[in-house]
Amino acid sequence: MAKAKRQFWLMKSEPEAFSIDHLASKPAQVSPWDGVRNYQARNFMMAMAKGDLAFFYHSSCPEPGIYGVVSIAKEAYPDFTQFDKKSKYFDAKSNPDQPRWHMVDVHLEEKWKNPVLLSTLREDPRVAEMVILRRGNRLSITPVEEKHWRAVLSLR
DNA sequence: GCCAACGTTGGC
């Protein structure tokens, strides 16, 4: 059985909700990536394999951009916050026998000294086709092509 | 199945 090729992703979060520093402060620097409530984003998470790598993107903040790299530490499993009535991610329509929302665990690999800001990405024609840069894109989880992954790394 | 209304996202 051939080993599946490693996939690359981008995961977006508002730093006020969950930042790369929050992740850095967790035991073993591992945390569930909870609260995804969009089917397309969920489907991408369910396609993730342990060991895949993802950019950690901060949105809705003074300097939106990529702040580091995480790895997938645990593959998709039901997001417990959907059943927690006190959580803002509670979903009354989700059935515990068939959970609607899933999450993965991420492990902090690198927090960059110099983040690659959105303004920088927009100036580089090599990454112009990245999903995150496309007009109107709002998906919180997107796949990243390997050539784009390498281009971003070169901008650190 | 269509589509208007509404809510959310996210850069600026």
Place this chain on the structure above:
DNA sequence: GCCAACGTTGGC
């Protein structure tokens, strides 16, 4: 705070 873009909902 503004507003364009998009996803979801619900009436028909």
